[in-house]
């Protein structure tokens with residue numbers, strides 16, 4: 049921590065010193081061997097400078113780069129890429145470079161605010177906590193918690209325990225439902241357990257990298273730079289972009305396969321068809337480690353129906369390269385090229401995907417198909433051969449998928465519908481038997497639909513508490529799922545919205561109670577990134593004003609309810625659900641003054657850790673993470689040291705694979721240590737362009753802004769680099785509509801409309817008939833237009849395929 | 859404001875030589891030793907304001923022959939600027 053005073057030092061000398069430090073850091077990174085970078089002076093600017101350095105993962109994306117954070121006088125004053133971090137090896141992207149500034153926007157929320165007519169009045173924390181407790185107490189079953197993949201692991205765990213263990217209420221769901229739920233169902237349907245088998249090391253080992261609807265050059269730039277860097281050093285690596293529009297990623301790729309929406313389903317089937325037809329599938333791998341499945345249309349579920357190899361082959365017969373071309377728009381030759389690559393056992397192939405495959409009304413299906421072609425071709429289980437999903441949020445894996453903050457899950461890969469799982473959880477939490485509710489709660493779309501439906505018309509959810517996310521901007525079809533809350537005649541006067549955040553957002557606009565939160569290094573935290581890496585950091589600076597940790601907020605409400613005698617807030621021995629002790633005495637962590645008397649994160653993490661062994665996602669003790677830049681689970685103790693796992697299910701890498709088994713899918717949904725190869729038919733998108741709405745709208749992100757821009761739009765450099773939303777359009781379409789760059793256009797869908805400028809062949813280049821709008825700009829909410837159709841299994845919406853029409857605004 | 863970045867360069871040797879000398883001519887920019895093996899060039903950027911720093915970084919990114927620019931270090935030498943984002 050900084051000492052609160054800036055030492056009087058000579059400015060020029062100081063500048064020279066900083067410059068020398070900066071150059072030393074860059075030179076070391078530039079010249080260092082790629083995997084064993086020398087340690088930069090652990091404190092890039094030493095104590096004499098008065099800057100104290102500490103490590104933290106970047107606040108933004110799921111890549112999980114580590115930064116060194118320099119603090120002086122109680123403020124973050126410098127940020128450096130952390131050369132000790134395997135993820136980024138000292139590098140950061142443009143967002144990470146500005147991550148320190150994200151703390152210091154001038155409109156930080158600093159006081160609890162309660163709606164008062166059309167405005168707000170400041171209230172005390174005590175009143176705020178009591179207000180929430182009143183809402184919960186009045187109708188615990190109508191209360192819902194809407195969380196986030198930006199929750200730290202302890203924050204998500206506390207919210208999870210509060211809801212499922214305390215209120216016996218499963219209406220808790222995170223925003224990650226909107227971004228990676230289909231990846232989860234894809235992993236479960238294939239391997240019986242969530243999260244990738246591989247890790248980022250595959251990017252250093254693969255010969256072919258295929259990006260399925262993924263734009264890592266902008267969304268995961270440090271990972272992409274790692275691959276481009278290999279090529280710059282003269283290594284042979286083939287990059288393939290399969291996408292509905294050209295992006296910055298395309299520019300670096302040797303092959304670009306431009307497909308129509310849902311074309312990926314046909315392409316994956318086309319590859320499988322060719323592998324079988326050409327006899328280039330890996331017979332030995334398939335016979336040893338795989339089963340075949342088709343969806344069970346009469347009883348849709350993630351287990352499907354078993355089929356034989358011959359039946360699987362028959363299902364694939366129609367998917368000839370020519371037929372795939374008709375369905376997807378990708379030329380048959382390019383399908384053959386992919387088939388040949390997958391059919392070559394000498395290559396190492398890694399697939400990457402993110403929103404393009406997940407935000408898809410057949411998201412589960414396409415996820416299983418991509419796993420399937422890796423399994424069928426045997427491109428699985430060795431470094432560089434891996435199907436790997438990426439996440440957009442820093443702890444979508446750690447907090448959502450592992451802690452299980454979804455409406456149907458419990459920590460450690462358990463589910464509420466399973467009696468044995470509930471009993472195990474009740475044991476760990478020391479709850480009376482039967483406390484946990486067996487009925488899954490509402491998933492995100494259903495939760496908000498219920499909230500925006502009047503109570504007398506069946507809208508069961510009366511109160512939602514939102515933490516660390518911005519549904520007023522990110523929910524699809526906002527005019528149905530969010531905006532009604534702001535309408536006086538919508539019959540929602542009894543509904544109550546609580547929002548904990550750091551800045552005013554599109555969500556706080558309609559909130560009844562706004563709570564100011566601490567962010568990033570203003571609090572202790574633990575994230576889990578896309579490659580199963582758990583990363584810890586300590587609080588380094590104080591939050592502004594009365595802003596406080598989200599985790600404290602949850603515990604304070606829980607304690608208020610405990611004091612009022614709400615029996616769910618006590619365990620079976622009558623103790624407070626979140627009791628933490630020091631020297632055998634309970635510490636009043638619900639009082640802010642005492643919250644940091646002990647490390648609450650450590651207490652919660654150690655409790656949570658018990659769950660992680662149940663599905664072999666073992667985590668090490670908290671202290672082990674303090675001295676590392678994260679470790680990839682399962683982390684298992686061997687000979688007194690805690691060892692991480694780079695590659696799951698493979699002998700020699702994964703400690704849970706039995707000797708002599710080679711590959712062992714030890715959580716197989718068929719209980720035979722085999723993975724499932726699925727056939728899933730091509731189906732068209734839920735909405736396709738027609739005469740009335742002739743364009744397909746795709747939404748997404750841009751390099752400069754992180755998701756809804758609430759942090760990055762307050763960083764002037766980033767805001768200036770990308771100041772506002774725009775409609776990206778093909779040149780020919782623009783000419784046909786008599787449109788020029790910068791013209792204002794009205795974009796209408798069946799759900800809403802908005803006006804914005806067009807950018808012809810902007811950052812990306814959509815093909816004719818397709819347009820693109822980024823979602824970072826809260827002044828032009830693209831989700832007024834999007835469709836709320838969801839994948840039947842993951843319940844994830846499709847933000848990539850909505851039909852729209854476009855008119856010039858005079 | 860002082861920052862350092864690593865630029866990954868691509869292209870033939872004579873083009874790289876030209877690129878290096880044009881980068882060295884940029885105001886506030888100092889280049890370190892170019893590593894032929896990794897094709898990486900360490901660069902420090904000194905600028906009066908965060909905006910100018912960002913502009914230089916953007917310019918570097920857009921130069922022909924620069925494949926990628928990664929940021930390694932940034933020091934807010936003066937108080938960081940935090941004007942309210944202009945969309946409010």
Ligand code: SF4
Nearest residue numbers: 106108109113141144
């Ligand atoms: S790639 Fe992601 S984690 Fe890394 S610096 Fe950029 S925003 Fe942060």
